[in-house]
Amino acid sequence: MPRKKVVESGAAPAPARASNRARKSPESLATTQANISKPRATKRKADEPENEPKGKKARVTDTTPTASTKQSKPAPKTAAAKSKAAPTKSTAMKRKASDEDIKAPQPKKSKTAASASRPIAKATTTKKAASKPAAEPATTKSTTKPAPKKSTTPKKIAEPTTKKAAPPKKVAPATVPKQKPAPKAKVPKPAKLVKALPTINDPPTQRLDVLVFGEGSGGELGLGAKHSGARKVVDVSRPRLNQLLSAKDVGVVQIAVGGMHCAALTHDNKILTWGVNDQGALGRHTDEGPMKDMKDDDASDSDSDDEDSGLNPSEAEPREVDPKHFPEGTKFASLYAGDSSTFALTTTGLVYGWGTFRGNEGIVGFRPEGAKGSSQRTPMLIPELKNIVDIATGTNHVLALDTKGTLYVWGTGEQNQLGRRVIERTSRLALKPNDIGLRRKKIVKIGSGDYHSFAIDDKDNVYSWGLNSFGQTGIPKVGKDEDIVGAPTLVKNLKGMKLKQVTGGSHHTIACTVDGEVLKWGRVESSEAGFDVSNLPDEEVYKEDGKARYLKKPKAVPGLKATFVATANDTCLIVSPDGTAYSWGFSEGYQTGLGVGGDVKLATKIDNTAVRAENLIWAGVGGQFGVLAGTPKEDEDEA
Structure with a gap:
């Protein structure tokens, strides 16, 4: 399988390269997809986790289609229709179709409804889920296989709300540290160490x-x-x-x-x-105090x-x-x-x-x-x-x-x-x-x-x-x-x-x-x-x-x-x-x-x-x- 190239999510493809890709035939487009080891993602950086290192594959839980779906709701339908009927349409339409094809998730290997909302999800699945399905649309010569996958897109676009159920997975580990303060209830132990020592020396009482x-x-x-x-x-x-x-x-x-x-x-x-x-x-x-300057004629014995x-x-x-x-x-x-x-x-x-x-x-x-x-x-x-x-x-x-x-x-x-x-x-x-x-x-x-x-x-x-x-x-x-x-x-x-x-x-x-x-x-x-x-x-x-x-x-x-x-x-x-x-x-x-x-x-x-x-x-x-x-x-x- 060709080596996968990692592309930063949220980096929009250059318009010139998108135009060239739009003029190619479906066969050449398939070949181009096979050469792209890591599909470009048009998802905004606001949807990326802030602590996710660049160049690494995004986790499944971070591929929420909520923001990207809102940005390009009509795009999947237009891209699916245009890729089957007229592969040589206008450059702008083909750019959207090709971009949406690249960032659409793959339904087969996704374990959640949110990850199955797009046909190809190489960038948003784990290594096992992304390796095999990613090669299928790229190596097959038939252009009819991607169509059925895209046809499911309208069904899954309406399910972005299911992604909001994912946050509880993050909350679950957060609740673990909250259980740790329980041992702090043992703090009173030092009080046991402070014992009243017996009196062995009696102070004098006579005032002098x-x-x-x-x-x-x-x-x-x-x-x-x-x-x-x-x-x-x-x-x-x-x-x-x-x-x-x-x-x-x-x-x-x-x-x-x-x-x-x-x-x-x-x-x-x-x-x-x-x-x-x-x-x-x-x-x-103590203060430094005054220092008296004694002179020869100083009346030091003055009364x-x-x-x-x-x-x-x-x-x-x-x-x-x-x-x-x-x-x-x-x-x-x-x-x-x-x-x-x-x-x-x-x-x-x-x-x-x-x-x-x-x-x-x-x-x-x-x-x-x-x-x-x-x-x-x-x-x-x-x-x-x-x-x-x-x-x-x-x-x-x-x-x-x-x-x-x-x-x-x-x-x-x-x-x-x-x-x-x-x-x-x-x-x-x-x-x-x-x-x-x-x-x-x-x-x-x-x-x-x-x-x-x-x-x-x-x-x-x-x-x-x-x-x-x-x-x-x-x-x-x-x-x-x-x-x-x-x-x-x-x-x-x-x-x-x-x-x-x-x-x-x-x-x-x-x-x-x-x-x-x-x-x-x-x-x-x-x-x-x-x-x-x-x-x-x-x-x-x-x-x-x-x-x-x-x-x-x-x-x-x-x-x-x-x-x-x-x-x-x-x-x-x-x-x-x-x-x-x-x-x-x-x-x-x-x-x-x-x-x-x-x-x-x-x-x-x-x-x-x-x-x-x-x-x-x-x-x-x-x-x-x-x-x-x-x-x-x-x-x-x-x-």
């Missing part, structure tokens, strides 16, 4: 007054950005009641002190932050009212962290602060954090998946931590304890403060919390220095690790160059001492026992001991050139009792059982609250009008400032 003191040039005192007469918001040498955090108006129940920022939890479940926000430690967006301090109000004032960052119904139990990071522990044991960690080379980041050198500016859930009951923070590392006694650590570990070796190539993986190698021990208490860590088990055994350049871990140094304790190690010198609390500064440690005894060890050359160490024997203190450098063993501070201890860098604060406070150590920024600069060698009671009005229960130390918190005595008197 907050007293601040120290240098405060970064707004870390939270006194605002305006001086009020002689009462400046920086260089506060003695404790001052922060009116922006009063017990009556705000109701702070717990405080965390970082390097140069603070966070406070209120009785109504708000988180307030203030201080330096360079690495996102405040967990909220004029409302003098601008040059501080950024959005940092220097306690402001709330937006609760939209936490799921609805989240309740907080306590807050914790590192050098440039902050963490919030919920009543259900989940942990949220923000800020960043720093290393020897600068900013490391907050999470391993984050960009190097980036900061987490708003609170995010720490996904690895669940059922957490306590947190301790160092300068750039964190410890978290869960209900099973498992200890997790993360941050930077360049001084082995994570209890494992951290190499540069995998250092970012250390930003993800991992449990430490104390699986056989049930840890019940934790503590941290700036670069060293502590864990206490249920048998009162104390383990420590990290930087040990001044014996601050409590583990004696064997040689001068052994400055690191690489893994959790039992502190034998604390055996039998029931520690209530333990915390550390840069190179020293302070602790208190359940009996209130205050213990000190580590560096003492910057007056960190709080008592005279010059006469101690060599087995208790390490000396160089006759000067004591560090305590080899934990040593009790004579005549001092404490219910709470705090330290940072080289400054110490303690709260005694009678609600008073003592401090000692480095005081260049007035961070001892004693109103003096330089070192304070002996533990000294903090005493001024603001302190006397409070029953102190808590203390905290930052880089160059200090914080005390207590309950107003007048409230106790009224009670």
